[in-house]
Amino acid sequence: MQGKDRVIVVPGEILPKDTVGSEQYLIEADSGKMPVVVGLLDMRGDKPSFIPLKGTYIPKRGDIVIGLIVSQGVMNWFVDIKSPYNAVLNVSDFLGRPFNPMTDDMSKMLQIGDYIKAKVEAFDRSRSPVLSVQEEGLGRIVEGKVIDVDPTRIPRIVGKKKSMLSMLIEETGCDIYPAVNGRVHVKCDNPDMEAIVILAIKRIEREAHTVGLTERIKRFIEEEKSIRGV
Amino acid sequence: MAKAVEGLRLITEEGLRHDGRRPDELRPVRMEVGVLENSDGSALVEFGKTKVMAAVYGPREPIQKYMVLPDRAVLRVRYHMAPFSTSDRKSPAPSRREIELSKVIREALEPVVLSEQFPRTTIDVFIEVLQADGGTRTAGVTAASLALADAGIPMRALVGGVAVGKIEGVLVVDVDEVEDGVGEADLPVAAAPDIGLITLFQLNGVLTREELDRALEMALGAIRRIVDMEKETLKSKYQVAGEGEE
Numbered sequence: 478m479q480g481k482d483r484v485i486v487v488p489g490e491i492l493p494k495d496t497v498g499s500e501q502y503l504i505e506a507d508s509g510k511m512p513v514v515v516g517l518l519d520m521r522g523d524k525p526s527f528i529p530l531k532g533t534y535i536p537k538r539g540d541i542v543i544g545l546i547v548s549q550g551v552m553n554w555f556v557d558i559k560s561p562y563n564a565v566l567n568v569s570d571f572l573g574r575p576f577n578p579m580t581d582d583m584s585k586m587l588q589i590g591d592y593i594k595a596k597v598e599a600f601d602r603s604r605s606p607v608l609s610v611q612e613e614g615l616g617r618i619v620e621g622k623v624i625d626v627d628p629t630r631i632p633r634i635v636g637k638k639k640s641m642l643s644m645l646i647e648e649t650g651c652d653i654y655p656a657v658n659g660r661v662h663v664k665c666d667n668p669d670m671e672a673i674v675i676l677a678i679k680r681i682e683r684e685a686h687t688v689g690l691t692e693r694i695k696r697f698i699e700e701e702k703s704i705r706g707v
Numbered sequence: 708m709a710k711a712v713e714g715l716r717l718i719t720e721e722g723l724r725h726d727g728r729r730p731d732e733l734r735p736v737r738m739e740v741g742v743l744e745n746s747d748g749s750a751l752v753e754f755g756k757t758k759v760m761a762a763v764y765g766p767r768e769p770i771q772k773y774m775v776l777p778d779r780a781v782l783r784v785r786y787h788m789a790p791f792s793t794s795d796r797k798s799p800a801p802s803r804r805e806i807e808l809s810k811v812i813r814e815a816l817e818p819v820v821l822s823e824q825f826p827r828t829t830i831d832v833f834i835e836v837l838q839a840d841g842g843t844r845t846a847g848v849t850a851a852s853l854a855l856a857d858a859g860i861p862m863r864a865l866v867g868g869v870a871v872g873k874i875e876g877v878l879v880v881d882v883d884e885v886e887d888g889v890g891e892a893d894l895p896v897a898a899a900p901d902i903g904l905i906t907l908f909q910l911n912g913v914l915t916r917e918e919l920d921r922a923l924e925m926a927l928g929a930i931r932r933i934v935d936m937e938k939e940t941l942k943s944k945y946q947v948a949g950e951g952e953e
Contacts, residue, residue: 485941485942485945485946487856487865487937487938487941487942488819488856488861488862488863488864488865488901489862489863489864489865489899489901489902489934489938490901490938501824501861502861504821504863506902511863511864511901513821513861513862513863514856514859514860514861514862515856515857515859515941515942515945529859530859530945531748531857531858531859532859533766533825533859533860535824561765561766561767561768561780561825561827561828562768562827562828563768602826602827603777603826603827627859629859686945
């Protein structure tokens with residue numbers, strides 16, 4: 478089903494020695510490399526490459542993530558970024574100036590349940606990741622929808638040379654921002670179109686390991702558009 | 708609990724067991740992954756009438772902060788038998804046996820889980836015995852290993868488990884409740900054959916040195932078959948998901 482050049486591999490199997498892939502997902506063995514999660518071995522390129530199908534998001538400095546505010550501290554918010562570690566966003570960073578508890582009211586700025594787009598400023602595994610919103614395009618998400626997907630599927634939603642993402646944007650005219658931590662921000666003018674994009678992204682998540690996906694998603698969007706008359 | 712009945716033979720003259728199996732034959736095994744929607748990974752494993760479900764959550768922020776380790780994730784395992792899993796109602800409170808088995812199963816999984824990738828977090832494994840007919844600890848290890856792989860927790864290899872017993876002087880693989888009740892020995896083993904690691908090894912009863920060697924060999928042979936089944940189960944999840952294409 479996956480074709481001869483794409484096979485599903487599981488932990489314990491030996492992959493060729495020259496397999497390329499993230500160090501997080503491959504370990505060295507005597508006779509080759511071993512995957513540590515379920516994934517796909519793609520043998521179409523010069524070297525076989527390993528694509529994980531399930532994994533955990535580990536924050537990296539400089540990543541742009543979509544976080545969910547889960548609680549409020551004295552001078553910071555705790556943000557769920559779909560990683561094993563809750564991130565911290567300081568009020569002074571959000572304001573861009575020192576925080577004065579006498580005059581500033583934190584609950585007026587961000588509330589529990591709000592989504593934010595933020596950059597990972599620091600993370601070293603001995604401390605929680607620190608977020609920053611001091612850049613253009615970052616901050617509270619005020620419109621659109623945020624969809625949760627498995628973090629390992631984000632590269633498929635973007636596609637090779639952004640092929641899948643540009644197709645989605647072109648076909649639907651929506652703003653789509655896939656963040657590396659497994660959340661996608663979708664903003665459309667038309668609610669029907671928004672629903673189509675969400676269905677398409679969920680389908681990409683389900684079928685990320687299959688061949689000819691971009692074409693199939695394109696057909697799917699066209700069909701849905703004609704059914705809904707948009 | 709089965710009791711030895713006068714005149715009851717558990718090995719026939721043809722060398723077959725009470726349910727018609729050959730000594731080296733496993734019970735019918737069924738495995739399924741992704742059976743629970745809320746967990747990060749889950750699995751259902753059946754060895755004959757033994758039915759065990761496992762659910763994995765994490766790596767996630769620890770619920771109790773005191774238990775974190777600075778250099779790796781804490782693996783927490785709970786083995787529990789449902790009140791309806793046995794013919795007599797089992798008290799739902801964790802018994803001495805369940806607490807011990809939780810520890811034994813945790814130690815059977817710890818060597819393969821790459822917990823150093825997630826310091827300061829916990830990985831929770833819940834093993835629930837739905838129906839008990841012997842071999843629940845080894846079925847639990849098998850289900851937990853599948854659920855961990857399904858959850859995307861990095862693992863060196865998959866673990867499988869099986870128990871070898873001695874009944875009327877004959878070594879048999881995958882003992883059930885009846886055989887366990889009257890057998891002379893019971894040897895539960897869990898191993899990761901891909902990396903040549905035995906992770907659980909217990910012995911209840913008496914075996915000679917030669918019998919122990921032979922029993923271990925039989926167990927490892929059966930575990931190899933079980934781990935191959937685990938791999939097929941994990942692969943088939945993605946094959947089903949990709950159906951309906953060119």
